[in-house]
Each structure stands twice: as structure tokens, then as C-alpha cells.
Amino acid sequence: MTIHGNTPEGTSPLSARTWQLDQDEGQTVQDLKDSSAEPLAEPLIEVPDDIKGNLMVTSVDALVNWSRKSALWPVSFGLACCAFEMIASSMGRFDIARFGMEAFRASPRQADLMIVAGTVTWKMSPAIKRIYDQMADPKWVISMGVCATSGGPYYGSYSVVPGVDHIIPVDVYVPGCPPRPDALLFGIMELHEKIKKYRNLPNGPNLPLLGNRSKAATSPAEDA
Amino acid sequence: MGLVHLAGPDLARQLEAAVADSVEEWNDDAVWVKTPSIAGVAEFLQADPVLDFQFLNSISAVDYIGYFEVVYHLTSFRQRHTATIKSKIPGRGESIVPSVYRVWRGADFQEREVWDLMGIRFDGHPNMKRIMLWEGFQGHPLRKDFL
Numbered sequence: 001m002t003i004h005g006n007t008p009e010g011t012s013p014l015s016a017r018t019w020q021l022d023q024d025e026g027q028t029v030q031d032l033k034d035s036s037a038e039p040l041a042e043p044l045i046e047v048p049d050d051i052k053g054n055l056m057v058t059s060v061d062a063l064v065n066w067s068r069k070s071a072l073w074p075v076s077f078g079l080a081c082c083a084f085e086m087i088a089s090s091m092g093r094f095d096i097a098r099f100g101m102e103a104f105r106a107s108p109r110q111a112d113l114m115i116v117a118g119t120v121t122w123k124m125s126p127a128i129k130r131i132y133d134q135m136a137d138p139k140w141v142i143s144m145g146v147c148a149t150s151g152g153p154y155y156g157s158y159s160v161v162p163g164v165d166h167i168i169p170v171d172v173y174v175p176g177c178p179p180r181p182d183a184l185l186f187g188i189m190e191l192h193e194k195i196k197k198y199r200n201l202p203n204g205p206n207l208p209l210l211g212n213r214s215k216a217a218t219s220p221a222e223d224a
Numbered sequence: 225m226g227l228v229h230l231a232g233p234d235l236a237r238q239l240e241a242a243v244a245d246s247v248e249e250w251n252d253d254a255v256w257v258k259t260p261s262i263a264g265v266a267e268f269l270q271a272d273p274v275l276d277f278q279f280l281n282s283i284s285a286v287d288y289i290g291y292f293e294v295v296y297h298l299t300s301f302r303q304r305h306t307a308t309i310k311s312k313i314p315g316r317g318e319s320i321v322p323s324v325y326r327v328w329r330g331a332d333f334q335e336r337e338v339w340d341l342m343g344i345r346f347d348g349h350p351n352m353k354r355i356m357l358w359e360g361f362q363g364h365p366l367r368k369d370f371l
Contacts (some may be wrong), residue, residue: 121356158365159357 030075061200068112068138069195071100072188075131077110082145082178089181099188108134113191114168115184119147119154120161132168140195142187143170145178152177230326231255232274235307238275242268252293254308262294262311263322263348269298269307270327275302277307280328283335285342287368292319292344313344316369323348341366 047055077088090096090104105111108131120128132141143164146152154160161167171194174187236250239257246261255264255305269277296309313319323346324331335346336355343364346352346365354361 123356158361158370 008166014191024200029195061198064200065196065198069192072113072140072191072195073103073105073111074101074113074115075108075135076104076106077131078117079120079124080145080147082117082148085115086115086144086184088116089184094181094185096185096188101188108132109136111135112138113140113142115142115144116148116164116168116170117144117178119152120164120167121159122161123159125161125167128164129167133150140171140191141168142184142191143173144180144187145174145176149175227299229253230305230307238272239265239268247366248312254310256310256312259311259313259321262309263324263327265285265309266296266324266327269309274303275307276303278302280308280324280330280334283324283331283338285338285344285366287342287366289368291315292342294321294338296324314366319344320347325349338365343367359367 078084088094090102096102101113108114112135114132114135116128132139141164143149145159148153148164149170151160151162155162164170164223172187172191174183176183179187230253231254232250234353236247236255238267239255240247243261244266246257248256248258251257255285269275277298277300279299279301282295282301284295284297286293286295292313294311298307298309300306311321321344323335325335325346326349332349332351333355335349336351336353338344339346339352340354340356341364353359357365
């Protein structure tokens with residue numbers, strides 16, 4: 001029997017000549033199907049059984065930034081009426097403890113965050129600078145209220161600093177006179193977002209290094 | 225029950241009797257005394273058993289451009305009355321007023337504040353220096369000619 005009608009005389013048809021090849025291919029398919037009844041396991045990093053459940057994998061930046069932002073301890077420090085809104089933020093109604101921040105430290109050595117809450121006078125500014133200098137790196141500053149931000153209603157006064165950023169570097173400015181605790185909490189959450197973006201390893205991407213603001217500012221010059 | 229406010233000719237007559245040539249003028253609100261006799265008048269107001277002003281509410285100063293005025297608010301809790309004593313200081317130079325620190329200890333910081341912000345010195349004060357502003361600050365900011 002000829003299918004195509006052009007099989008030369010004295011030769012077997014093509015289907016007969018590839019019979020064994022087709023048999024082998026079919027066997028391969030069947031073998032794979034038989035051995036694949038169950039789905040494969042998700043490819044994971046191999047973890048020894050004895051520490052399984054105690055381990056997770058992440059980047060150093062994510063871990064360090066997460067730990068820093070989750071327990072920002074403010075230094076106990078209030079200058080004027082804004083201090084009462086800051087105190088209210090730490091009480092049960094607004095509950096700064098949700099951010100792990102309720103531990104207002106009596107010593108700047110133990111604090112990460114300085115909330116400048118109130119009017120900064122020139123006579124007070126050396127004390128503020130000293131407290132800031134005593135805080136250990138990494139450290140952040142929130143300027144709370146218009147007085148600390150720019151002098152506010154006392155702008156141009158003979159005794160008031162026109163913004164605490166004339167004395168110490170500020171990370172987040174919270175406007176208001178005074179800002180409600182909601183506004184302060186929003187400022188704190190913005191600071192959390194900022195902390196999450198830090199790159200902590202020196203050979204990481206070309207972004208400002210945490211705690212080395214001056215180095216970050218001069219790095220383009222070093223490249224050139 | 226309110227406090228009776230002593231002023232006018234009655235109080236002026238008592239002060240004049242206690243310290244000769246001390247009263248300058250008076251009205252229904254206050255009695256003006258001459259600057260050099262402030263300390264003597266204060267001593268009398270505090271020691272006299274009828275007036276009995278044991279408490280100095282405040283010392284303040286006013287700049288009327290032509291002259292300064294210091295104002296003493298006094299209260300007697302036992303006699304339940306109050307009084308206001310004032311004194312005019314002519315001129316705009318560095319004015320000097322006798323201190324009442326020996327009579328009322330509460331005058332300590334108040335006189336320093338008047339010196340700091342208004343530039344009126346108090347003679348006899350044990351610690352006459354600035355209280356609000358820092359040493360080296362130029363001028364006295366509550367004066368009308370400051371800036």
C-alpha cells in the first residue's frame with residue numbers, strides 16, 4: 001500500500017523506515033508524563049532542617065532600615081507650646097508607641113531622633129547644638145512647628161533663631177502653630193519612609209550614605 | 225470678695241508723712257513718688273502694720289519716649305488691699321533707680337528683667353546683670369528707640 005503514490009520500487013515506505021525513531025520519541029514523552037504526576041517544589045534556598053522556621057532571607061539595607069525606623073527613640077526635649085502636642089502624641093489617644101517610639105530618652109546618648117518642638121532662641125541654641133552633637137549616629141531631626149522651622153511669628157526678632165536649620169541639619173519639617181499630634185505623626189511616618197530609602201553599604205548603588213551627608217555632597221568632586 | 229485698691233490723697237498723705245518730700249503726684253489709680261525715695265517708701269509700705277504690703281506682684285517699666293516710668297504693684301493679703309506705686313525717670317540715658325530687693329526678695333529677677341529689656345539700672349541690687357538675653361547683647365530691646 002502506498003500513501004503518497006511515489007514510493008520507489010524496492011524500498012519500504014517512509015513510515016516503516018522511521019518506525020523505531022517514532023517509537024523512541026513516544027517512549028520519551030510517555031516517560032516524562034509518567035514521572036510528572038506531581039508538580040515540582042518551588043525552588044528555594046536550601047535551609048538545614050534544624051534551623052528551618054528560624055530563618056528568612058532579605059537584603060541588608062531592608063533589614064537595617066527596618067530596624068532603625070521601627071524603634072526611633074526621641075530625646076526628651078521641648079521648648080515651647082509645641083512640646084505639649086508632642087507630649088499628647090506620646091499619650092494613649094494618639095499613641096506614638098505604635099511606632100515603637102514611646103521611649104523618650106532622658107539622655108541624648110540613647111536617642112535617635114530629636115523633635116525640636118518650639119521656638120528656638122539664640123540663648124537656647126548652644127544647648128540644642130550640644131544635645132544634637134551628643135546624640136550617636138545615625139540620628140535624625142524633626143523641626144516641629146513654624147517657630148522651629150523658620151522663626152514663625154517671631155521671624156526677624158532680636159532673640160529668635162530664624163529656623164533651627166541654622167543650628168543643626170533638619171530631616172523633616174512639620175508645619176503648624178502648633179501642629180496637631182496627627183501632623184506630627186504624619187511627619188514621623190514621612191521620616192520612616194525616608195529612612196527606608198537609605199543605602200547602608202559603601203559599595204552599593206551611588207546614593208547618599210547614611211550618616212555621611214558631607215561625603216555624599218562631595219562625592220561628585222571625587223569622581224571628577 | 226474683692227481687694228480694695230488704695231490710692232489717691234489718703235495714701236499720698238501717709239507716704240509723705242513717712243518719708244519727707246517723697247510724693248510727686250497722685251490720682252485714683254496710683255501714687256507717683258520721687259525716684260530717690262523709692263527704697264524708703266517701699267520699706268514703709270512693707271513695715272507699716274496698717275498698710276502691711278508683704279507681697280510685690282510685679283515691677284514693670286514703661287517707655288514714654290520723653291521719660292521712663294517704673295511701676296510697682298503691691299498686695300496685702302492680711303489687709304486685703306492693693307496699691308500701685310509709680311516713679312518717673314526723666315531722660316533717655318542709663319537711668320538708675322534704688323533697688324527694693326532688700327524689702328521684697330521677689331524683686332530680684334524682676335529688676336534684672338527691667339534692666340535687661342528696658343535698660344534701667346537698680347542701685348543696691350546684689351546681682352545686677354542680664355536675665356533673658358546673653359551677655360554681649362547690644363541695647364535694650366523694649367526701648368522705643370531699639371533697632
